[in-house]
Amino acid sequence: MKVLICASAADAIARAARQVVATIAAKPGAALGLATGATFAPVYAALVAAHRAGEVSFARVASFNLDEYVGLPAAHPQSYRSEMRRMLFDHVDIDPARAHLPDGNAADPDAEAARYDRAIAAAGGIDLQLLGLGVNGHIGFNEPSSSLGSRTRTKDLAPPTIAANRRFFPAGEEPPRQSITMGVATIMEARDILLLATGAAKAAALRATVEGPVTAFCPASALQFHPRVTVLCDEAAASGLALMDYYRGIDHGD
Numbered sequence: 001m002k003v004l005i006c007a008s009a010a011d012a013i014a015r016a017a018r019q020v021v022a023t024i025a026a027k028p029g030a031a032l033g034l035a036t037g038a039t040f041a042p043v044y045a046a047l048v049a050a051h052r053a054g055e056v057s058f059a060r061v062a063s064f065n066l067d068e069y070v071g072l073p074a075a076h077p078q079s080y081r082s083e084m085r086r087m088l089f090d091h092v093d094i095d096p097a098r099a100h101l102p103d104g105n106a107a108d109p110d111a112e113a114a115r116y117d118r119a120i121a122a123a124g125g126i127d128l129q130l131l132g133l134g135v136n137g138h139i140g141f142n143e144p145s146s147s148l149g150s151r152t153r154t155k156d157l158a159p160p161t162i163a164a165n166r167r168f169f170p171a172g173e174e175p176p177r178q179s180i181t182m183g184v185a186t187i188m189e190a191r192d193i194l195l196l197a198t199g200a201a202k203a204a205a206l207r208a209t210v211e212g213p214v215t216a217f218c219p220a221s222a223l224q225f226h227p228r229v230t231v232l233c234d235e236a237a238a239s240g241l242a243l244m245d246y247y248r249g250i251d252h253g254d
């Protein structure tokens with residue numbers, strides 16, 4: 001893993017956006033794996049700004065989001081499809097037909113999950129997978145104890161995840177308890193992976209991801225087996241890392 005400790009969250013966000021722009025510059029028809037969540041909102045804002053400045057076009061890009069809630073109408077403001085439209089899709093030139101999310105309302109969620117894996121394969125696989133990090137070490141919605149060999153499937157959300165998501169729902173409205181998420185093995189097939197973690201709340205999970213044992217108890221730790229992972233973090237998220245000086249030494253810029 002290439003662990004890059006940035007001076008600020010803003011630096012980490014700008015660097016993440018630059019890697020996306022560079023990926024599309026090298027391959028205009030790239031397939032991007034996208035993440036939702038608060039961490040990536042400013043990355044998408046930076047990409048919208050880059051698009052408006054004429055620095056990047058999504059016209060030939062395909063995208064596959066990591067996950068979607070089960071049972072939330074697609075038009076619900078907190079569905080991940082709505083979130084992605086607000087943050088990115090409605091503001092860039094991506095073809096909506098190539099901006100994929102699992103269908104959390106599919107009559108047969110298992111068939112939908114299998115279809116999603118096939119669609120990723122049909123697009124030639126994911127060139128760059130963006131990942132946020134759950135406070136419990138989840139990636140996508142692969143909660144602790146998820147099989148490290150898992151494919152896209154339905155997954156019950158863990159109590160800390162439901163609690164963390166509660167802030168996005170109005171008082172009295174229960175957040176969803178189930179998702180369709182890319183599996184850990186699905187994620188591991190991406191050619192490049194960029195994990196972004198900012199803020200002190202992610203410090204313990206980041207340490208477990210980078211320096212802990214590989215364990216289903218921290219699904220993000222499976223990334224240790226991937227040859228091309230960049231971890232971008234700020235000082236607060238990095239604060240639990242033991243080899244901080246080493247990571248700083250190997251950072252030679254973009």
Ligand code: GLP
Nearest residue numbers: 036037038039132133134140141
């Ligand atoms: C959510 C999403 C993940 C996201 C993570 C972190 O539950 N399913 O894809 O990366 O948790 O979210 P945040 O960036 O808001 O901390």
